[in-house]
Amino acid sequence: MFDEKDVVLEARHVTRKFPAPGGRTLTACRDVNLKLYKGKTLGLVGESGCGKSTFMRFLVSLDIPTEGEIFFHGKDITRLKGEELRQNHQYIQMVFQDPSASFNPKMKIRDIICEPLMNFKRIQASEKEETACRLLEMVDLPGDFADRYPHNMSGGQRQRVAIARAIALEPEIIVMDEATCALDVSVQKTIIELVVGLQKKKGISIGFIAHDLGLIQSFAHQIAVMYLGTIVEVLPGEEISSKAMHPYTQALLGAVFDLNMDFSKKIESIKSEAPSPLDMPPGCPFQDRCGHCMEICRKTLPALRDMGEGHQVACHLYDEK
Ligand SMILES: Nc1ncnc2c1ncn2[C@@H]1O[C@H](COP(=O)(O)OP(=O)(O)OP(=O)(O)O)[C@@H](O)[C@H]1O
Numbered sequence: 001m002f003d004e005k006d007v008v009l010e011a012r013h014v015t016r017k018f019p020a021p022g023g024r025t026l027t028a029c030r031d032v033n034l035k036l037y038k039g040k041t042l043g044l045v046g047e048s049g050c051g052k053s054t055f056m057r058f059l060v061s062l063d064i065p066t067e068g069e070i071f072f073h074g075k076d077i078t079r080l081k082g083e084e085l086r087q088n089h090q091y092i093q094m095v096f097q098d099p100s101a102s103f104n105p106k107m108k109i110r111d112i113i114c115e116p117l118m119n120f121k122r123i124q125a126s127e128k129e130e131t132a133c134r135l136l137e138m139v140d141l142p143g144d145f146a147d148r149y150p151h152n153m154s155g156g157q158r159q160r161v162a163i164a165r166a167i168a169l170e171p172e173i174i175v176m177d178e179a180t181c182a183l184d185v186s187v188q189k190t191i192i193e194l195v196v197g198l199q200k201k202k203g204i205s206i207g208f209i210a211h212d213l214g215l216i217q218s219f220a221h222q223i224a225v226m227y228l229g230t231i232v233e234v235l236p237g238e239e240i241s242s243k244a245m246h247p248y249t250q251a252l253l254g255a256v257f258d259l260n261m262d263f264s265k266k267i268e269s270i271k272s273e274a275p276s277p278l279d280m281p282p283g284c285p286f287q288d289r290c291g292h293c294m295e296i297c298r299k300t301l302p303a304l305r306d307m308g309e310g311h312q313v314a315c316h317l318y319d320e321k
């Protein structure tokens with residue numbers, strides 16, 4: 001399903017450390033290695049504060065890793081500057097959780113949607129009307145919304161506008177950071193259907209951050225599970241319920257409520273609070289919350305090992321004996 005020739009973007013050994021009070025260091029991302037494939041969705045899940053946004057921000061050059069590189073079609077984009085950096089924005093776009101924060105409230109929807117196209121001189125001012133209409137239709141909004149202001153729309157409609165703006169430049173990658181979590185469940189579903197439809201039509205690769213494993217497993221081709229800045233498991237989205245190996249992924253799955261779930265089985269959820277990224281213990285980051293913790297887990301950080309067929313896991317339970 002995942003062919004190496006279809007790799008669009010690859011993160012290699014990406015680490016981000018932030019200086020913290022008292023001369024301490026906060027490690028938000030630790031040695032992250034991930035690949036994004038053409039026309040596929042990579043879902044990134046994990047608890048609040050585990051480093052999901054920190055990682056995705058590198059892809060759109062909103063931040064620079066302390067160590068490691070991100071290759072877009074084989075070219076390192078982590079340290080681009082000036083015009084090269086500006087040009088690169090055309091290929092990788094981001095949709096945020098709260099689109100209103102990124103919209104100028106005084107601009108009409110037409111101008112908001114067409115702004116990136118105008119900035120890159122892809123269209124003339126006289127073409128705005130027709131372009132805005134076409135893009136609004138793509139996200140299932142009526143063309144006359146072009147005359148509205150952002151505050152005259154619902155949250156779901158604003159999120160569609162944000163998507164229209166993100167696809168305007170026909171990017172190869174769209175990064176969505178909790179882009180649907182503020183919306184109610186039915187609106188969330190229609191937005192995801194819309195994104196999946198656009199992905200199929202245009203072959204866009206998507207990086208999608210969510211807290212909600214139930215949501216992401218419904219459409220992500222690949223899911224990466226993050227814990228305290230570390231990727232602990234990567235696997236094909238459709239296999240997460242049946243093949244998850246890492247105790248943290250299993251605990252996350254135990255916390256997913258499903259109407260068809262077997263209530264006779266004990267629900268394995270996570271008991272204690274996550275340790276701080278400031279006080280990372282040596283060894284496995286999940287050791288204090290793991291029911292399977294062994295002596296080696298306290299001493300040695302498990303490497304992300306290839307289990308075949310797009311499945312990788314970082315856990316000493318699966319060390320070769
Ligand atoms: N600019 C910064 N300076 C210092 N610490 C930061 C900075 N940005 C993020 N952090 C810290 O890095 C860690 C990871 O944050 P991040 O925003 O990536 O988490 P997240 O997984 O996106 O969480 P959420 O699900 O709540 O959005 C957190 O402990 C956060 O406090």
Ligand SMILES: [Mg+2]
Binds near residue numbers: 052053177
């Ligand atoms: Mg975040």
